[in-house]
Every structure is written in C-alpha cells, then in structure tokens.
Amino acid sequence: MQVEHKTTAERLALFSDAVIAVIITIMVLELKAPEENATFSALLPLWPTAVSYLISYLFIAIIWLNHHHLLHFVKYVTPGLIWGNFVHLFFVSLVPFTTAWIARTHLASAPVALYAAVFVCIDLAYCVFERLAFEQADASELPEHVRRMARRRSLITLMIFAAAMLCAMAAPWAGFALICCALFTYLVPELRILHVTDKPQT
Template structure:
C-alpha cells in the first residue's frame, strides 16, 4: 500500500514538474509578442508573421502537454531512465520560444525555418522515446495493441513530415512551415486517451 502510494506520488511529481516547465515556456514565448507602436489596426498587418508563428508554436506546446498528460496517466513507478527521457524532452521544448522569435523576426526566412523544423524533429524524437518507454511499461489492458500500433504509426508519420519540412525549408521556407502545420494535426488526438479524462 505504502509502495503504491509512493509510486503514485512520484509519478504525480514528475507530471507537476513537467506542467510547470511547460507553463514557463509558454510564458517566455508570449513575452516575445510586442504591441505595435501606432494606434491603428493597419499597424497589426506587418506583425502577421509573429502572430502565425506564435499560434503554431502555442498549438505545438498544447499538443505536447495533452499527449504528455495522457502518457503520465499510464506511468507507474517512474524509473530514473524515464525521468531522464522526460528531462531531455523538456530541454528541447525549451528552445521553442527562441526558434519562434527567430522565424517571426525574419518573416519566415530560410535558415530560421530550417532551425524551427529541425527543432520539431528533435522534440518529436525525444517524445517518441519517452512515449515508447511509457507504453513499454504500461499494462496491455490500459493500452491495447491496436492503440500502440496506431500511436507508433502516427508518431513516425509526423516525424517524417517534420524531417521533410527541414529539407524543404532550405528552398521553400513557407511551404516547409505549412508542412509543419500539417504534421501537427496528426498529434491532436492521442490514441491512448480513449476512456481517460
């Protein structure tokens, strides 16, 4: 009984810490939004790159949090290995405000979009490793085999699109940005969330 309580508290602490880090990342990102100096609506138009890049990055962080939330509900006693995977994933996510600000300020120029797409690749790889570790330890009754297969296929498809976007960004950064947006749609609904709050 005590061991079960300890493992639950440990898993809860890992989830709470991750939530706090993600909240800080979102706060840092929103601080990059600067209001226009002129008091008319036409002053907003030059900022569309900032708004779009912020919206896409915000969606990405929301997807990360949602998927992380459902994965954490499957975690039993968190191993040191799982904790380090989580830290690696959060480390990469922490670069998102920097990457978002760069593509916004350069109006989706090639090099910043290459960096942005490559960051998505790295974050997705880290998440795939974390997801695989959690699902490997999860009970079959919690996550059926079909859900595991679908989650794996979805993750690999999104990763492939992010990788293609990284290459495409060298010659067509706006198209690459569009590919990133499309890949995010694959992560909107986690397969292992069925029947869970």
C-alpha cells in the same frame, strides 16, 4: 510503496506543467505592441509574429495534452522516464527562440529549417518517452494494435518534420506548411487511449 510511486509520478507531471507554463510565458513576451502608433494598421507588419506564435502555442498545447494522457500509464517513475522527460522538455524549451527568429525574419529559409529541426528533436524525444510509458501498460490497458498505431503515427510525423526541414531550405513557406500539417497528427490522442484512460477506476 505505491503511494511513493504515485507521488513521484505526480511530481513529474507538476514539474512538466510548470516548465511548459514558463515556456509559454517566455513566448508571450515576444509579442511586442507597436510603438507610437495607435491605429489598427500598425498591427499588420506583426503578422509573422502572430502566425508563428499561434502555431507554436498550438504545438505546446498538443505536447501537454499528449503528455497528460501518457502519464496515465505510468505506474512508477524510472530514471529513464525522468531523463527522457528532461530531454523532451529541453527541446521544447527551444521553441520560443526559434519562434522569435522566424517571426523577425518573416519566415526565412534558415530559421524555418531550424524550427523544423527542433520539432524533429522534440518528436524523437517524445517517441522515447512514449515507449517508456507504454512499457508500464499491460495488454488490457493498451492493446497491441493501439501500440502499433502510436508507433506508426510517430514515424509518419517524424518523416513530415524531416521533410519540412529539408523543404524549408528551398521553399520556407512550404516547409512551414508541412510543420503545420504534422502538428495535427498529435492534435487528439488515439480514441482508444482516451477511452482507456478516462474510464472510471474500480
């Protein structure tokens, strides 16, 4: 039974990795080279695409990193985990569309607000997935203070994304800057989690 559970968890990870790889590929296809112009100056008008792509790529990399560490706590895959993962990946799959829109409109208000709204949805779905994964960890694997840190981080990040969504309607650059700040809260999983999940099995 344990082998089946392990295999199922591995399949969940492999499926998520494949979806994320496709999302990154779709985003790369939006990077269009200048036509009929072989000078470096032709690249300058493409700066909104470069900036939005860089932030979105970093965001997806952070998603993969945190997802990878959460799966260390999954001992068996439940229907809740599967559907939570599907919902999370669905909202992540919207990132290429919103990235292309803010690039083509040079970070206009409505596209940046929608971009932030997608981040809000992704963070909400991630919070659910995180909670379900943590439920399978006992106190020795994941102390209560680490759980509190994770909940606090999720709440703070969610508030920043929501503020960015509202701010973008009046000041899109400020909203985009808030999104960038929020991403760094998930840049590295908690040190305690890294320590626990990386320790050798006995």
